[in-house]
Amino acid sequence: MNKHFVHRYIPNTAPGIREKMLKEIGISDVEQIYNEIPEKIRFKGKLDIPAEQLSELEVLKQVKTILKKNKIIENSLSFLGAGCWPHYVPALCDEISGRSEFLTAYAGLEATDLGRYQALFEFQSMMGDLFAMDVVGAPVYDGLSASGDAILMAAKITGRRELLVPETISYDRLLVLKVYSEPWLSIIKVKSRRNTGELDLNDLKTKITNNTAAVFIENPTYLGVIESQCKDIAHIAHDYGALLVASVNPISLGILTPPGEFGADIACAEGQPLGNHISCGGAMLGILACHDEKRFVLAMPSFLITITKTSVKGEYAFSWHTAFDEKWERIVYTARDKAKSFTGTSSALWAINATVYMALLGPKGFRQIGEVNMQKSYYAMKCLSKIGDIKSPLFSSIHFNEFTVNFDRTGKTVEEINKALLKCGIIGGKDISKEFPEFGNTAIYCVTEIHSKEDIDRLTKALKEVIQ
């Protein structure tokens, strides 16, 4: 006898229900509904996927067995950042974002889902204070795609066709900007000063024109340098009627001038450092901010939650910013192709982590974490540069929590050094020798609050041994 199929995730598979429901529908077999699909395209073959359901324990064991093939070496130390940064994640973040209501809600009305609307409004609000900008959207896909959104906003607002970017942006960011900009903007690279790593303002001045939609900058830059000339760059951009689009690291904003104060018109960021585990790059969230001016707001591709009132005096509500004026063609859901944008389901849960993180740190916490990141990375640079054949950093500027380490004089490649470090349980910095051949055998190291003095000393000792 064939065993009746029952599945723990499908409650109606309990015996007897199928017949009852089919009868109510007025059919004897669900195939009568599938007849809607033309016979010739119905799949009749056999799928190469395990046929039988597994119990929860079997699933746990099978998946865990595979995941254990990842090498999380005991006491392993990692100095990788470069777009996904290792920071301490307070326990409260996982606790709140793990609440099943936040985890499993999606698209209910404001009155059923008040909490998630309010949490995202608070995300926008706290991010607004960090950025010193008045409008922040609900999160977009990730930091790289947020920079793509930001330049498309600039193209829409200005109607211009050129985008200036520093030559030091990462290859990944360049790839994303190229995809996003292709029909709208041509990308022109601006040189950086070889000694400081900051933008070369003379080169900027020769390249900016009345057709420049935006000057895009990063602070800190991909190579870890703090760009001290943000205000000057803003002036130059604005003199030509171009916008300043700035990508910042939100965890640096307790100590560095926020984009709203250095003249950025549109700001974007990767929000992962705020309360999200590195998770193989899985927990990224894009932040997009602008000024509270109609021309900016109406170009925002993201969902915007605004605080409002209800029919009961004193009661807050939170709802989507909408457009009653049909010329407002901001988001894809309301304006389809007229919106020329595509923000949908993106990364709200990670934004809830960031929200809790910002609340926990508060103003002083942000200052402290910025300072500690700088102190530790400076200590690391100091230690590494004492090793004879290593130069760190390559640039004379101030750095935040990432910096360049050059191995040219060791006669070894970054790849060789990283392989050797791995044997000592240390994951070295990101190899940029192919990305930026002009800097030779260079890696980007990331040092944050999670690295102790002993960790940095251990790296120093291991590097000494490796290069000998």
Added chain:
Amino acid sequence: MSINRYKRKEFENIETGYQAVRWHEPVIYELNRKGMENQIIPLAEKKIRTEVGDILSCIPAKIQRTSLPELPELSEPEIMRHYLRLSQQTFGFDSGINVGLGTCTMKYSPKINELLTRLPELTEVHPLQDEETIQGILEIMYKLRNWLCELSGMDDFSFQPRGGAHGVYANACIIRAYHFSRGDTKRNEIITCAVSHPCNAGCPAAAGFKVITLYPEKDTGDIGVESLKAAVSERTAGIMLTAPYDTGVFDSKLVEYVKIIHDAGGLVSLDQANFNGVMTKLRAGDIGADLMHFNLHKTFSTPHGSLGPGTGAIGANKKLKKFLPVPIVEYDGSKYHLNYNLSDSIGKVGAFSGVIHNVIKTYAWILSMGTKGLQEASEWAVINNNYLIKKLLEIPGVEIAWPNRRKLQEARFTLKKLKEDTGIGSADFNERIIDYGIQSYFESHEPMIIPDPVTPEASETVTKEDIDMFVEVFRQVSKEAYTNPEIVKTAPHRCSIHKIDPEPLGSPKKWAMTWRVHLKKHG
């Protein structure tokens, strides 16, 4: 009263006794406890501080923050309580009856899959680590890629897009890159239809295409061969359709459209966000799709997360897989690799390899289902939906669009008659059903070609009793509309908040996307 004990014939009024949590929770800034600090991280060690000195003074003055960010200051227990209360005022899938949100595929997200993605083997792994050290994650990516190829009939997959619309955008960019790679720059038009998700229009537009939107035929709900033929030209780059449509209709002419588009030199990209009713029944690749996508956060059970993290897993056929975003996961027989060197890759649409959590959860979910379970899940999505249709149509004022068509995973209803009879339309109706302790429904995507639309979806993980209760609430509110429309118009009455004042939402003088602006405009 429990629905199990509820006898319909004796039905007069439902009294669920529901009252949502109503904390009147302030905005976090109003809970400020000035001077409060949480010691989350320690100071740098004394030796480090001595060694590097006053580091902040090294920052050039012109890039130093001069005043602290005006964030709230609260203690940890206060923050915990605040966000716990907000979570209690959020109606998740786990909270109760979720039969309303059509096109969203609200289904149960197994907790074992949460556990698996909280392991340090994921959370403590960096995406740029040596491949040798992340073989486990790469193996799961590769195996899931193979399974999705099986389910879709495609040849390769990318998990990089972090949402369905992000995936559709990537596919639009692939269509662009394909034609450009052949030196064919004249193809600047994408065809879509009004009952496809709006991103099938918005994404190609963002990718630079002119978009032509076809409308479904009045009697069939299909877009029809003739109207497609009229839209196709030498400028056609491709067609981007949702299949099945958001209306639950499976377009009976889809294969013919594929031929028309291919004959014209265009590509076919299918949005399979609505795959839940056709798993193991239908494969995009077999129909001739060149590109497609699945939403792992819908069909494949990964949690919706209050609006993400999503994954729009994009599949490409043999001809187009070389255009996928990098990196792509590969296996050489002994090791798994990330290949960054695809000859014609569009590049990247986002960071790294997407939401790996969703990849692991989907892998675990398919393991827990098996092929047989996937087939049953789809059949149950279809049975539940058709049962819901049958029951809802018994209610006065409720009608269905394209009544002569069987619907798959969801259906579009209209309250047009109810509105004519009572003045209560879909938006008001929706605000009232939630007073009975069920999640609201989805009306429709734009353009709303069906007046006063209602688009529910009863996935395989809801019970018959859930559906029955949803229907009873509809019956109750329909009755109210005919007898006491005021109670419907002024709803909600028993939720966490009351009826929203919509005026500030579109008014530049009143809207406030941040607390700082709220204080400026209304403080």
